[in-house]
Amino acid sequence: MILRGSVFSRMLEIETGITVIIPNKFNMEQNYQVVYLLHGLCGGNGDWANYTMLPVYANDYHAIFVMPEISRSFCSDMKFGFKYFSYIIEELPIICKSVFNISSEREDTIIIGDSMGGYGALKCALSKPEQYGYCCAFSSPCLFLKEDLDEHGEIEKFRMVYGEQMLKDFQGILGSNLEWSDEHEILDLANKIKDQSVRPEIYIACGTEDFMRDSNVRFYNEMRNLNFSIEYEEWSGNHDWYFFNEALQKALKKVLK
Numbered sequence: 001m002i003l004r005g006s007v008f009s010r011m012l013e014i015e016t017g018i019t020v021i022i023p024n025k026f027n028m029e030q031n032y033q034v035v036y037l038l039h040g041l042c043g044g045n046g047d048w049a050n051y052t053m054l055p056v057y058a059n060d061y062h063a064i065f066v067m068p069e070i071s072r073s074f075c076s077d078m079k080f081g082f083k084y085f086s087y088i089i090e091e092l093p094i095i096c097k098s099v100f101n102i103s104s105e106r107e108d109t110i111i112i113g114d115s116m117g118g119y120g121a122l123k124c125a126l127s128k129p130e131q132y133g134y135c136c137a138f139s140s141p142c143l144f145l146k147e148d149l150d151e152h153g154e155i156e157k158f159r160m161v162y163g164e165q166m167l168k169d170f171q172g173i174l175g176s177n178l179e180w181s182d183e184h185e186i187l188d189l190a191n192k193i194k195d196q197s198v199r200p201e202i203y204i205a206c207g208t209e210d211f212m213r214d215s216n217v218r219f220y221n222e223m224r225n226l227n228f229s230i231e232y233e234e235w236s237g238n239h240d241w242y243f244f245n246e247a248l249q250k251a252l253k254k255v256l257k
Contacts, residue, residue, distance in 0.1 A: 033063040038117030075120025107133035126189035207237025
């Protein structure tokens with residue numbers, strides 16, 4: 001069953017799109033695991049339903065799959081824009097639990113993302129480890145954001161490297177002068193919780209032909225040095241839905257009951 005529509009978010013102060021996939025054999029009397037799936041930079045809330053086999057995979061699991069809209073926000077509370085991060089981690093779970101029988105246990109709560117959404121999934125899971133038991137991120141960018149801003153953070157250089165629209169995106173997120181903050185730095189978030197007993201289990205994947213491959217391998221090694229429970233897989237593939245679909249199938253087998 002695929003549900004497509006919109007909800008009014010008090011946090012965003014707008015109606016925002018949402019797609020939900022429910023197993024065909026749905027039982028209202030039972031609690032379900034929940035999987036939040038975040039889309040990539042140029043996508044929208046319907047991508048996982050439209051471009052992967054998720055509607056088929058869903059029937060193998062006792063889980064509800066929730067796909068919100070995060071625009072081009074990198075799942076951030078933007079300086080000039082909407083509070084998508086707060087919406088995802090605070091308001092969206094309340095909305096979903098008011099409609100569906102979703103478990104409140106962290107081990108039953110999974111967050112997954114591709115590309116920009118992979119970065120967002122890591123940000124959510126490492127910011128709120130008490131909320132998410134598992135995180136899966138495919139071909140994630142911005143894993144070393146401060147380094148990139150140090151190298152390309154001058155406005156004209158950023159525009160030349162990434163283009164006008166990406167510059168506007170990051171000015172909306174970080175401010176007019178692209179001011180770095182550790183709330184956006186994935187490894188800084190990991191360092192803050194490295195000694196805590198409650199930490200998410202992480203699965204990351206990237207294609208061997210993907211331009212994000214080197215940074216994902218480096219991130220995996222850095223996280224291992226922090227003693228996180230993290231698994232990395234790579235196989236022949238690029239930054240596209242062929243790869244993301246296969247990664248999703250592998251991930252669901254690992255994290256769902």
